[in-house]
Every structure is written in C-alpha cells, then in structure tokens.
Amino acid sequence: MELHNIERLIEKYFEATTTVAEEEMLRSYFSGDDVAPHLAQHAPMFNYFTQAKKERFTKPVPLKPRKQYLKWVSVAAIAVFICGLYFYQPTPAPVTLADEYTQEEIESAKEAFALLAMNFNKGTEQLYHLEEFEKTTNKFLTKK
Secondary structure (H helix, E strand, C coil): CCHHHHHHHHHHHHCCCCCHHHHHHHHHHHHCCCCCHHHHHHHHHHHHHHHHHHCCCCCCCCCCCCCHHHHHHHHHHHHHHHHHHHHCCCCCCCCCHHHHCCHHHHHHHHHHHHHHHHHHHHHHHHHHHHHHHHHHHHHHHHCC
C-alpha cells in the first residue's frame, strides 16, 4: 500500500469520516510487519481493535429469573410486621371532663358561659334598636 494513502486514511480515521472498508484496510496494514516508523505509534491501537473484535463472552446467561428474591422479600415483610407490633402503642381512652376537672371547676365554667350568653343577648337587643332606627331614617330620606 502507498504510504501517502495510509496517512490520508489515518487522518480521516481520527476525524471519524472513514468507512468500514477503509478501517479494515488500516487494520490489515498495521497488523503486517512493514509499518512505517513514524506510523508505528498507531499500530498498538489497531492491533488492540483486531484482538477485541475476536473476543467473545462465553459465560452462560441465565434467562429465567431466580426465585430466591421472593424468599427474602417475605422474610423482610415479616420482620417489618413484627417491628410494627413491637413498637405499636395503642391510643389511650378519651378523657372526660369529669376525669380531668373537679365538679366545682365545671360549675364555675357553666356560670361564666351563662354570664357571657346574657351579655351577648344584650348586644343583640341593641342591634334590634339600631335596625328600627335605620328603618325610620330611611322613611324620611326617601320622602321627597
């Protein structure tokens, strides 16, 4: 092969514009014994590609999934369930007012609420007077 042609193919190869046939020509050139000294630095790379192309994966590939993981998933689920039972704390029964407060405190609160309701009713009575005032005012304002 021409040395100039090989140099041009190497340039194309590093620019990633070679075809498969041109790359095969480069591999065959670098696998031979008559490699130019200034191109000898590229020979190990092309020889590696030739060797790598011949390598094959020979280990068997399992096509069926193994069922071992199902055993471990069930063991993990049981462990989580047991931990949940161990750390489970039931909620206490609801506390009634009689359990929390004395009878005097409950009666005092009832009196306070009665006083509040009485004062609230006085306020609503005042609103009734305000409503009557508004009606009479509107009578005078709408008469012309």
